[in-house]
Amino acid sequence: MSTPVPVSFEFFPPKTDAGYDKLLSVHTELKTANPEFFSVTYGAGGSTQERTINTVIELNRRGVPTAPHLSCIGATTETLTGLLDHYRDAGIERIVALRGDLPSGMGNTGGDFRYASDLVAFIRQRYGDRFTIEVAAYPEMHPQAPNFDRDIDNFVTKANAGANSAITQYFYSVDAYKHFVAEVRRRGCDIPVVPGIMPIINVSNLIRFSDACGADIPRWLRKQLEACSDDTARIQAIGLDVVSTLCRELLDDGAPGLHFYTMNRAEPTLAILDRLG
Template identity: 45%
Template structure:
């Protein structure tokens, strides 16, 4: 191989390798349920804060005790780190008046960003009174929040079909959502096809891919089975024989996620939302490798 040719390949690799300045990142955390988990959460937040994420979000479960914990963590993140912190808010378990009160409280505390979701249906079943699109409308009625909503490249498990799911997303965007963040996925093609369909449907907000770096394959498979997410066979194969080898699993998971981000970046994706599961190591390593550094 001639030197000029080798140099060309080097330049190509460098181009692909370093996405510094080309991508933005955001991170999702969940409220800890023990003191030890609380320590892990805060050390993760402080470590990932140095990567200057666009925002961080905090999920919550379906009861109001959880909601209060989300609320206090969001305020602490904002006060301690100055990061933009977006609480998840669901409408399945609260009246309109309660939701308005919560929204006003957030706004008065300087919280301007919310991830608006319908929430999980109660075990007893029945039809919900409100959907995510109603929640978006209600929040925009209270104040001009910056609102993210959920999108499902591989179709929401409860949707009748892909078209109905897309119409639902359009409803949320028409109600005032500023962006959509996808459910995690492992098949890059499914995201790209979905993004094309969004454009065709007239959905003109950014569709941010949600990236789940996998260190625990069994747990990821459980999440995937619950949420209709396909695990490609090549991916499953890479974890074979690693049940008792967490270090190799982390390396495999990190390299898969890095490949995904690079491929999506080449397809014009600028923003990535990482599901951290409250751990910083893998997400930090991924970002570092991709050129997102302090």
């Protein structure tokens, strides 16, 4: 690699004090990779809101820009303004703006913002360029989108509302990413689309996550992983080979960076980066 590739890392807010202490240790390890930023997820309906706020501010204080996820679910103009003011005053400069996952049976967000594009437009209107805004992208289509074309149109709407760049849902097909980016560009949208990368650590968890979020595990990969049974070392060796190759092909094809879903662990992500050189 002739020049450093921008990388970023995602955490989820820990639920216990022990988990928080571990997260700080993982954060210290991952800082050695010189990430562009860290991000911290946000529970649907604000179920982990307080932990997200505290985690974001503490990590940002430790020297690497940290971006909170913001969800539309149940959000009002008043509550979001208070939260964004709090982040601004704490020195936060980047936001990941999302609609969020609708609870089962819920037909709308239950707040003042129906779509992520509404949230992006609100942040831009109220705060100007104070925040860098990331949005989500779904190379294999959002699970609730009626069709691929509509999903691409929704993405372009978010970009036109003022998003600076996008982070994709994780995937294991380079072709899916290339097709998504080509369609976005064909519609005149030029914001960077950074691939989201999920290291393969645990097969049952990966299958559960993928079924829930609509990410596809190619049949050849699923069969190979299932054949490992409970052989953790073999699973992780296969995962390292597969995901490192995926990253290399994405970068060779011009991907602008890599965003790792770390699952609050350092070793799998650092192993991939080490393999990439």
